[in-house]
Amino acid sequence: MTGHSIHDVEPQLAANRRFWTGWAKADPDTDLAIYRSDVPHVLFNGVMRARDVPLDEAVAEARQRLAGSSWCWWVGDDSDEGVAEHLLDHGAEHTTSMPVMAADLTETVEQPLPEGLTVRHVTDRAGLWDLVTAYAGPLGFPLDGLGTLIESNIDYLARDPELIHLTGALDGKTVGTAVVSLSGDVAALYCIATDADHRKRGVATALTLEAMRIAREAGHEVATLQASSMGRPVYERIGFTTVSHYRLFEFGPAEES
Numbered sequence: 001m002t003g004h005s006i007h008d009v010e011p012q013l014a015a016n017r018r019f020w021t022g023w024a025k026a027d028p029d030t031d032l033a034i035y036r037s038d039v040p041h042v043l044f045n046g047v048m049r050a051r052d053v054p055l056d057e058a059v060a061e062a063r064q065r066l067a068g069s070s071w072c073w074w075v076g077d078d079s080d081e082g083v084a085e086h087l088l089d090h091g092a093e094h095t096t097s098m099p100v101m102a103a104d105l106t107e108t109v110e111q112p113l114p115e116g117l118t119v120r121h122v123t124d125r126a127g128l129w130d131l132v133t134a135y136a137g138p139l140g141f142p143l144d145g146l147g148t149l150i151e152s153n154i155d156y157l158a159r160d161p162e163l164i165h166l167t168g169a170l171d172g173k174t175v176g177t178a179v180v181s182l183s184g185d186v187a188a189l190y191c192i193a194t195d196a197d198h199r200k201r202g203v204a205t206a207l208t209l210e211a212m213r214i215a216r217e218a219g220h221e222v223a224t225l226q227a228s229s230m231g232r233p234v235y236e237r238i239g240f241t242t243v244s245h246y247r248l249f250e251f252g253p254a255e256e257s
Contacts, residue, residue: 004185004186004221004222005222006102006103006104006222006241006243007102007243008222009077009100009243009244010077010078011184011185011186011222012100012102012186012188012222012224012243012244013049013076013077013078013100013244014028014029014078014184014185015181015184015185015186015187015188015224016048016076016100016188016224016226017029017033017048017049017078018181018183018184018188019181019188019190020035020043020044020046020048021033021035021048022156022159022160022163023035023037023039023044023152023156024036024037024045025159028048031049031050031051031052031053032047032049032050032051032053032058032061032062033047033048033049034046034047034048034061034062034065034066035047035048036065036066036069036071037152038069038148039145039148039149039152040069040070040142040144040145040148041070041140041141041142041145041149042070042071042072042250043072044070044149044152045066045069045070045071045072046066046071046072046073046074047062047066047071047072047073047074048074048078049074049075049076049078049079050079050080050083051078051079051080052080055080055082055083055086059086059087059090063251071250072095072248072249072250073087073092073248073249073250073251074246074247074248075087075246075247075248075249076100076244076245076246076247077244084247084249087249088249090251091251091252092249092250092251093249093250093251093252094247094248094249095248095249095250096247096248097245097246097247097248098226098227098228098245098246098248099226099227099232099242099244099245100224100225100226100242100243100244100245100246101224101225101226101227101232101235101236101240101241101242101243102186102222102223102224102240102241102243103212103222103223103224103235103238103239103240103241104221104222104239105187105212105215105216105220105221105222105223106216106221107239108216109209109212109238109239110209111202111205111206111209111238113202113206114170114201114202114203114206116170116171117168117169117170117176117202117203117206118168118169118170119166119167119168119206119207119210120166120167120168120169121164121165121166122165122166122167123157123165125150125154127165127167128150128153128154128157128165129146129150130167130174131165131167131174131177131191132146132149132150132153133146133174134167134174134175134176134177134193134195135177135191135193136149137195137196138193138194138195138196139191139193153165160181160183162181162182162183162218163179163180163181163182163183164179164180164181164182164211164214165177165179166178166179166180166207166210166211168203168206168207170198170201170203173195174195175194175195175197175198175203176192176193176194176195176198176203176204176206176207177191177192177193177207178190178191178192178193178204178207178208178210178211179191179192179211180211180212180214180215180223182214182215182218182220186220186221186222186223186224187211187212187215187218187220187222187223187224188223188224188225189208189211189212189223189224189225190225192204192207192208192211192225192231204231204234205234205237205238208234208235208238209238211223212238223240225240226246227240227242
């Protein structure tokens, strides 16, 4: 893999574009990167960046193509200056910000697995269903959309075998998940979640470290992720550093019609 510094942000944003647009088989590298998977969650449909495009036309096209879905507009360092302000002027709401974090995989971090934790790499339908069901609650995914998500996940994995799905089980119950995409220049981590009744036992840390180990053995030198406020301290303790930020925007139903 091409070597990168953790402060080389563009490969990290490119990996993130590739992951999310991959759900919809969309082109991650277009100047207006719109993707629609129809998975009923705001992150699975949206706009990843707007670059060198007339913003009035970009907003109109996004509204038209994404109308009726749950969607968001990502604004990061790969979008032109002024995009966020333009979205606000057109009725969008800034709903959240997420730090983009990166870790140097050449600086090995190892910890023993929590007692009793079994980590599994899943590839079959039953395993993927188990994984999706486990992260649905912690990540705020609607239970009535699980069927759509699992079918999309199976299709995605068939197209991208470098999408690695991990589960962690305690006493036979899946209590944690992590996904790592190895198809870009840097490894990108997603869906790191722990069942609420099993937090503070090192499950998320163990699964993140396992994803990092897999990425390192695949030849990657940098891992990237976007962190929640709850997850950020966990990642900082194992070597992740904030290198950029995303701002996410949403339009209300009246603006989508």
